[in-house]
Amino acid sequence: MIEEKTPEELLQERTKRVEDAVQLKVPDRVPVAPNFGFFYAKYAGITPEEAHYDYDKWAMAVKKTVLDFQPDMFVSPRMILLAPGPVLDMVDFKQIKWPGHGVSSNHSFQFVEEEYMKAEEYDAFIEDPSDYIIRTYLPRIYGVAEPFKMLPPLSSMMVGYAAVHLTAALARPEVTNAIETLSKAGAESMRWRSIMDSIHEELGGMGFPSCAQAIAEAPYDVIGDFLRGTRGVMLDMYRRPDKLIEATERVLPMQLQAAVFIAKRSGNPRVFIPLHKGADGFMSLEQFKTFYWPTLHKLITGLIDEGLTPWLFIEADYTSRLETIRDIPKGKAIYHFELTDIFKAKEVLGDVACIRGGVPISLLCTGVPQEVKDCCKKLIDVVGRGGGFIMDAGSVIDEAKPENIRVMVDFTKEYGVYG
Amino acid sequence: MAEDLVKTIADLHEEEALRIVEERLQAGEDAFKILEDSRNAMEIVGKRFENREYFIPDLVYSGEILQEIAEIVKPKLTGAIEFERLDKVIIGTVAGDIHDIGKNIVTFMLDINGFEVYDLGVDVPAQKFIEKAEETQARIIGLSGLLTLAFESMKETIEVIRGTGLRDKVKIMIGGGQINDEVRKYTGADAFGTDAMSAVLLVKDWAGEK
Numbered sequence: 001m002i003e004e005k006t007p008e009e010l011l012q013e014r015t016k017r018v019e020d021a022v023q024l025k026v027p028d029r030v031p032v033a034p035n036f037g038f039f040y041a042k043y044a045g046i047t048p049e050e051a052h053y054d055y056d057k058w059a060m061a062v063k064k065t066v067l068d069f070q071p072d073m074f075v076s077p078r079m080i081l082l083a084p085g086p087v088l089d090m091v092d093f094k095q096i097k098w099p100g101h102g103v104s105s106n107h108s109f110q111f112v113e114e115e116y117m118k119a120e121e122y123d124a125f126i127e128d129p130s131d132y133i134i135r136t137y138l139p140r141i142y143g144v145a146e147p148f149k150m151l152p153p154l155s156s157m158m159v160g161y162a163a164v165h166l167t168a169a170l171a172r173p174e175v176t177n178a179i180e181t182l183s184k185a186g187a188e189s190m191r192w193r194s195i196m197d198s199i200h201e202e203l204g205g206m207g208f209p210s211c212a213q214a215i216a217e218a219p220y221d222v223i224g225d226f227l228r229g230t231r232g233v234m235l236d237m238y239r240r241p242d243k244l245i246e247a248t249e250r251v252l253p254m255q256l257q258a259a260v261f262i263a264k265r266s267g268n269p270r271v272f273i274p275l276h277k278g279a280d281g282f283m284s285l286e287q288f289k290t291f292y293w294p295t296l297h298k299l300i301t302g303l304i305d306e307g308l309t310p311w312l313f314i315e316a317d318y319t320s321r322l323e324t325i326r327d328i329p330k331g332k333a334i335y336h337f338e339l340t341d342i343f344k345a346k347e348v349l350g351d352v353a354c355i356r357g358g359v360p361i362s363l364l365c366t367g368v369p370q371e372v373k374d375c376c377k378k379l380i381d382v383v384g385r386g387g388g389f390i391m392d393a394g395s396v397i398d399e400a401k402p403e404n405i406r407v408m409v410d411f412t413k414e415y416g417v418y419g
Numbered sequence: 420m421a422e423d424l425v426k427t428i429a430d431l432h433e434e435e436a437l438r439i440v441e442e443r444l445q446a447g448e449d450a451f452k453i454l455e456d457s458r459n460a461m462e463i464v465g466k467r468f469e470n471r472e473y474f475i476p477d478l479v480y481s482g483e484i485l486q487e488i489a490e491i492v493k494p495k496l497t498g499a500i501e502f503e504r505l506d507k508v509i510i511g512t513v514a515g516d517i518h519d520i521g522k523n524i525v526t527f528m529l530d531i532n533g534f535e536v537y538d539l540g541v542d543v544p545a546q547k548f549i550e551k552a553e554e555t556q557a558r559i560i561g562l563s564g565l566l567t568l569a570f571e572s573m574k575e576t577i578e579v580i581r582g583t584g585l586r587d588k589v590k591i592m593i594g595g596g597q598i599n600d601e602v603r604k605y606t607g608a609d610a611f612g613t614d615a616m617s618a619v620l621l622v623k624d625w626a627g628e629k
Binding site for chain 2: 097102103104106107108110112113230231234235237238239281282283284287316339360361362363365366367395398399400
């Protein structure tokens with residue numbers, strides 16, 4: 001009977017199913033949306049290296065996987081691989097290792113932990129983030145942007161007529177060369193983006209909405225992930241707490257503005273927000289309430305005020321934070337849990353946020369289909385009760401047995417129907 | 420005064436701790452005593468971590484304070500100092516995975532609990548674990564990994580160890596945020612843990628088996 005529906009009808013049906021779950025209404029059935037990562041590549045028989053370098057193969061892999069498993073939403077390939085291999089090569093990117101460049105061709109990219117922003121540079125960042133990023137940060141994370149260290153402060157251009165001669169800075173051969181290379185990298189990024197965008201159009205035309213196209217991070221994570229490193233940001237909580245808080249407040253409107261812009265342009269209201277460094281064990285509850293939650297809370301409510309749906313991908317364990325994160329408007333956000341006790345999460349948050357996740361990645365990797373089925377049954381019975389639940393893995397699915405994914409999707413479609 | 424320093428470090432008051440260290444050195448105190456106090460303070464830090472009063476940032480910060488003290492004190496030390504060490508443990512993040520935060524915390528916690536830890540770093544091939552085990556005669560190996568790709572890598576590492584005949588002589592523990600008993604069975608490890616304390620308890624347990 002599903003075959004009789006047109007792709008448009010299917011798209012509407014799936015979108016409504018997800019939106020009902022988000023709004024804490026009872027949908028026709030529990031939506032199921034496996035959180036695919038490099039599984040797309042492995043399932044389709046290409047390596048993560050090919051996914052980074054051969055855009056058409058990567059697009060084909062995504063399409064094949066989505067068509068084979070028929071999820072209610074698919075993970076945008078742009079949420080998995082945020083930049084293609086050739087562009088990383090051209091800019092000589094330092095902040096990650098990617099397949100063939102520091103990790104094997106069969107592995108996903110991984111972060112290189114460094115203090116890309118030094119402790120004593122907080123003031124420079126807070127006073128003028130754009131100038132800091134162009135002249136100090138980019139030279140550290142793009143090998144090709146090293147000569148940008150030689151540029152004059154960007155604010156020096158404010159004196160209009162009196163600063164026109166500063167264009168001389170761009171005539172230095174090293175700077176000219178850097179700009180030319182970045183321009184080529186830009187053209188390559190455009191090519192990649194158009195192929196990635198066409199996947200959304202094509203799959204949308206076949207009836208599949210995407211999970212999200214916009215991405216944002218908790219301001220503390222922006223500082224910890226990209227600027228100060230895990231260790232650096234932890235030490236900052238003791239040594240320069242005021243600067244750290246000020247920096248997160250500086251980052252907040254920028255994160256908000258970028259996410260709102262992309263979400264509205266894409267037409268998909270959901271904004272992916274992976275949470276990294278505020279989990280249980282990574283800081284005390286008091287530190288969470290001081291450094292992490294205030295600006296994350298403003299990010300969530302700011303997106304909701306814009307009519308958008310934050311999809312918080314809450315990595316690691318948040319069991320001790322559940323009461324704190326209750327404080328958001330009802331029926332407006334998705335809380336996707338990894339190692340948090342999801343049954344407790346339903347108890348504490350069930351009347352506030354849509355709960356997503358619940359299937360352990362270790363089970364999908366090492367278990368058998370019957371175990372996956374048992375796990376999904378319990379999730380539907382308990383967490384799915386009364387709506388407000390999306391079936392998914394707790395983690396990004398890179399490795400997993402395809403038969404386990406299949407049973408997770410098919411069983412949810414069969415057993416997850418609300419009568 | 421000794422207690423002051425122990426408490427000051429354990430309570431993570433960095434500036435005050437460094438001031439006390441400087442003062443005690445200027446007063447002509449034996450540098451070794453200061454190090455001993457620092458070690459006692461770290462034991463308290465470890466206990467607080469075990470009791471979930473302290474979390475990872477507290478460990479990282481205490482390690483930082485300890486290192487600063489060591490740097491101040493080192494030039495004043497006469498002769499080498501050797502703390503008596505318990506069993507030897509080899510630890511490393513398995514091949515293909517370059518994450519080290521969890522592993523470093525386990526190394527740190529084992530170290531302050533008195534074990535001799537050989538930390539092989541990240542992306543460690545199976546052969547490196549074997550060479551180190553043969554060289555040091557360590558009986559305990561810890562394999563760390565954050566990513567799901569580490570499951571396969573841990574399994575392969577343990578298979579290679581089995582191939583050398585070393586498997587029966589060593590206990591192998593695996594650790595990481597995604598690890599559980601299913602993964603332990605899959606990889607063929609003896610035990611697993613998802614935090615640093617479970618690693619310490621396992622090692623203590625195994626070390627006591629002699």
